[in-house]
Amino acid sequence: MxxxxxxxxxxxxxxxxxxxxxxxxxxxxxxxxxxxxxxxxxxxxxxxxxxxxxxxxxxxxxxxxxxxxxxxxxxxxxxxxxxxxxxxxxxxxxxxxxxxxxxxxxxxxxxxxxxxxxxxxxxxILGMPGFTAYSALLGPAKLKKDDLVLVSAASGAVGSMVGQIASIYNARVIGIAGGEEKCEWAMNNASLDACIDRKKDDIDQKLTELSQNGVDIFFDNTGGDIQNIVLSKHLALNSRVILSGMISQYNSNKPPSGPNLGNICKQRATIYGFVVYDFEHMRESFVKDAVDWYEKGLLNYxxxxxxxxxxxxxxxxxxxxxxxxxxxxxxxxxx
Ligand SMILES: NC(=O)c1ccc[n+]([C@@H]2O[C@H](COP(=O)([O-])OP(=O)(O)OC[C@H]3O[C@@H](n4cnc5c(N)ncnc54)[C@H](OP(=O)(O)O)[C@@H]3O)[C@@H](O)[C@H]2O)c1
The missing domain is CATH 3.90.180.10 (Medium-chain alcohol dehydrogenases, catalytic domain)
Incomplete structure (x- = not known):
């Protein structure tokens, strides 16, 4: 049978x-x-x-x-x-x-x-979402010491690894997350220097306070209003933007109309449409590094x-x- x-x-x-x-x-x-x-x-x-x-x-x-x-x-x-x-x-x-x-x-x-x-x-964190954070940051985002990194959905599987890897590389990290509980968790576990609550805070005003010269890396997991605000006003010169995901539009059957990209040009920013499956060549180093970081107590999830x-x-x-x-x-x- x-x-x-x-x-x-x-x-x-x-x-x-x-x-x-x-x-x-x-x-x-x-x-x-x-x-x-x-x-x-x-x-x-x-x-x-x-x-x-x-x-x-x-x-x-x-x-x-x-x-x-x-x-x-x-x-x-x-x-x-x-x-x-x-x-x-x-x-x-x-x-x-x-x-x-x-x-x-x-x-x-x-x-x-x-x-x-x-x-x-x-x-x-040790699978596809963690690999997304790792391969994008160490690949096209060219993460380096003292960079200011902004990540949306900061308490999530991808976002929390972005914060922790950036911090291991001595960069500073601002996260955006939905609600006090997620912000508190991400501050304590995902190595954030600051967290913006997308449900309560004025994101534009908070970013103006937290990053006077703009952010060096914007790791965008959400798209939507957050993306519009950051791309229009909060990029540093020569910044790198990783378009990782646009969850804010996944439930809609039609894609929304696009943002004004004028500031991308003014700030000589690089936008990188990122797909983790293009980075198979980095998988072995990811598994080695990430397991090692976990065993040293550097990773939470x-x-x-x-x-x-x-x-x-x-x-x-x-x-x-x-x-x-x-x-x-x-x-x-x-x-
Ligand atoms: N490019 C690639 O190769 C690749 C690979 C893996 C994942 N991704 C993308 O990475 C993103 C995160 O994935 P994940 O697996 O780590 O999920 P996750 O962050 O664990 O969960 C999704 C989170 O997105 C946020 N969110 C949901 N709806 C939103 C909205 N309308 N506006 C703003 N934020 C919203 C929520 O967090 P808050 O409430 O905290 O905002 C939610 O908890 C997704 O967009 C996914 O498609 C891309």
Missing amino acids: KLKGTKIVLNSIPAGIPKKDDFRLKEFEVNEPVDGQFLAETIYLALDPYVRVTMVGRHFFSTPKEGEVPRGSTISRVIKSRNSNFNEGDLVVMESGMQSHSISDGKEVHFVKTGSAPVTTALG TEDLVFGIEKTPAHFIKLMKGENFGKTIVQFMDL
Whole structure:
């Protein structure tokens, strides 16, 4: 008899903030791996903001149709292998999507390497989000000592690593986060020198007080009003802008009209459209450095974790409302 799995499928393509009815839980029969493949069971599923963008066809990854499983990175355990590079029991990071089992040919699959850190960090600070911060800062942002770095969504998986890596390199960091609790956490754990509460503070006024000559690196995770304010007035001469993410527009089916980029020119700023997958050549040094920093006690993180595949839609909706606090993860089964 074939093994039964469970998956989340799209009932409908969400319009605006996703609703529970946009998703449904479905059973499926798990296929057997053929030569060159392995079968894995999902232990942890990461919920990442870009998945919402794939649903409206504005991402370079394919657009899921109604009835299909949305994307998702997972920590999975190999349970049957017909691929000589993978053995039963191996823990891997792979793109299984929102489902309990998946088959892979091993391409773009990485072994979990987190040293003494908990394995879930392979989806957060020691995984793709942490690698985004690392490769962008040490790559195109050309991070250096005494730079003033501004990062939005500063308590999040990407943002908190931006603060901590910048601080390890002796730069100063201003964060922007939503609410007092997130600002307090980021000040204490993500090495911020100052935090602007996007829900309460006047961002323009605060930035004028905190960075009289503008910021050297703007690591933009949100886009929207924050991006407009920073690009129009708060860049230093020769600054570097990393366009990492624009979560403020992910729930909208149409992209918004663009900002006035006059100040980019005046300040000779470099804007860099950043995609972490272009920086595979830095993965090995990232894993080595980040595990080493964790083991020296230099890295903190927070997770927003729930148990049970059936909680996936509600947890994804929480992320897309900006109500998550930390790396958003669903645990499907015990490790
Ligand atoms: N370019 C790449 O290769 C790459 C790779 C990974 C991630 N990213 C991007 O990096 C960003 C952060 O990802 P993450 O996984 O670390 O998520 P995260 O920061 O853990 O969670 C998302 C956060 O975004 C903020 N937010 C949500 N809606 C917002 C809105 N309308 N306006 C302003 N802020 C809003 C919220 O934080 P506050 O309430 O604190 O503002 C929310 O907690 C996303 O935009 C993602 O797409 C890019």
